[in-house]
Amino acid sequence: MRHPLLLLTLTLSAALAALATHSVAGQAATFRNPYVVAEDTGQRPAPSYFFRRAWVQITRDLAATEVPPTVPLDIAAMAQRPFAVAWLGHAAMLMRVGPMWVLLDPALSGTAGPVQGLGPARMTPLPLPLAQLPHIDLVLVSHDHYDHLDLDTMRQLARQPGGPPKVMAGRATAPWFAENTGLQAQEFDWWQTQELGNVRVRFVPAQHNSGRTLADRNQRLWGGWVVEHAGQRFYFSGDTAYVADLFRDIRQRVGPIDLAALPIGAYQPRPLMRFEHMDPAEALQAHADLGATQSFGVHWGTFQLGDEEPFDAARDLQAAVLQQQVPGFGLLPVGGFVDVRPAEGQAGVPPAVALQPARATAPAPLLATAGVR
Ligand SMILES: [Zn+2]
Numbered sequence: 001m002r003h004p005l006l007l008l009t010l011t012l013s014a015a016l017a018a019l020a021t022h023s024v025a026g027q028a029a030t031f032r033n034p035y036v037v038a039e040d041t042g043q044r045p046a047p048s049y050f051f052r053r054a055w056v057q058i059t060r061d062l063a064a065t066e067v068p069p070t071v072p073l074d075i076a077a078m079a080q081r082p083f084a085v086a087w088l089g090h091a092a093m094l095m096r097v098g099p100m101w102v103l104l105d106p107a108l109s110g111t112a113g114p115v116q117g118l119g120p121a122r123m124t125p126l127p128l129p130l131a132q133l134p135h136i137d138l139v140l141v142s143h144d145h146y147d148h149l150d151l152d153t154m155r156q157l158a159r160q161p162g163g164p165p166k167v168m169a170g171r172a173t174a175p176w177f178a179e180n181t182g183l184q185a186q187e188f189d190w191w192q193t194q195e196l197g198n199v200r201v202r203f204v205p206a207q208h209n210s211g212r213t214l215a216d217r218n219q220r221l222w223g224g225w226v227v228e229h230a231g232q233r234f235y236f237s238g239d240t241a242y243v244a245d246l247f248r249d250i251r252q253r254v255g256p257i258d259l260a261a262l263p264i265g266a267y268q269p270r271p272l273m274r275f276e277h278m279d280p281a282e283a284l285q286a287h288a289d290l291g292a293t294q295s296f297g298v299h300w301g302t303f304q305l306g307d308e309e310p311f312d313a314a315r316d317l318q319a320a321v322l323q324q325q326v327p328g329f330g331l332l333p334v335g336g337f338v339d340v341r342p343a344e345g346q347a348g349v350p351p352a353v354a355l356q357p358a359r360a361t362a363p364a365p366l367l368a369t370a371g372v373r
Pocket of ligand 1 (some may be wrong): 145208209
């Protein structure tokens with residue numbers, strides 16, 4: 001068993017956070033989901049859920065835990081592409097678009113929590129150390145949950161050689177960046193668009209929530225991102241529940257999607273998670289609703305947040321793809337990249353059924369400074 005004191009702290013803080021979501025909301029201005037789901041009573045995982053997750057984490061046999069494989073990220077090959085996206089594990093992605101390097105939801109630390117060492121531990125290595133990333137021009141953040149907005153990663157990026165990146169995030173998020181990282185974040189409302197040379201960036205709705213502490217639930221806007229370049233569109237939904245109207249609205253208002261990154265993990269226990277996270281079959285339906293040419297699954301196999309086992313997300317997606325016979329939804333290894341416009345000689349999304357599991361690696365040491373950061 002590792003770090004018993006740490007885990008005690010983890011479970012207590014998680015339990016307090018879970019309690020707080022029921023008691024504090026409403027005291028400050030908060031955002032609401034764009035779509036009303038009648039069955040959603042507002043009930044969310046109880047404190048016992050977080051104790052269970054912590055117990056699973058400290059007793060997990062990593063040698064027997066299946067996760068996605070990791071391959072080295074080929075930055076030199078990506079640099080030659082006009083528009084390509086690499087999966088860095090969980091919801092973190094690196095994008096090459098025109099002359100820019102863009103990070104999406106870069107939670108690249110050893111844990112996803114309020115401080116290093118606290119929270120779900122990384123089970124797949126990064127495909128390259130943060131220090132070996134190219135100069136990042138832009139960071140797009142979908143929402144403020146710890147597994148999407150990581151303090152240490154953002155501080156590291158704020159200090160990158162050559163100057164800090166631009167940061168774009170939802171409304172009411174800029175104060176967090178200013179206070180914690182010194183970065184100036186540009187805030188977006190849903191459907192708001194920004195042109196950056198020949199790249200267009202748009203923030204779109206998602207059915208989810210936000211919050212990092214006991215007192216800030218739903219006070220920063222959550223959403224997804226559409227990046228458009230040379231007539232091609234990439235869509236990252238951020239975390240979202242499945243709502244058919246959401247994906248139809250995006251298709252209608254934004255236009256056809258050439259490549260989508262859709263979350264497939266953290267879906268059990270289904271009665272609670274279904275109001276904030278899609279399961280793999282729903283993600284496949286979202287891919288179909290969007291009319292996306294290609295999609296790949298993210299938000300799985302890296303930080304384990306749901307009651308399903310890490311590789312269950314891949315297996316459930318593989319089963320859904322075989323059953324529904326919907327083409328174009330696949331899975332990348334960590335470090336794999338795909339062109340937004342696949343053509344001969346370029347990288348398309350591999351079929352979901354092609355991905356074979358690897359074994360989990362040991363979590364990064366507490367207060368890690370090498371390798372992960
Ligand atoms: Zn989230």
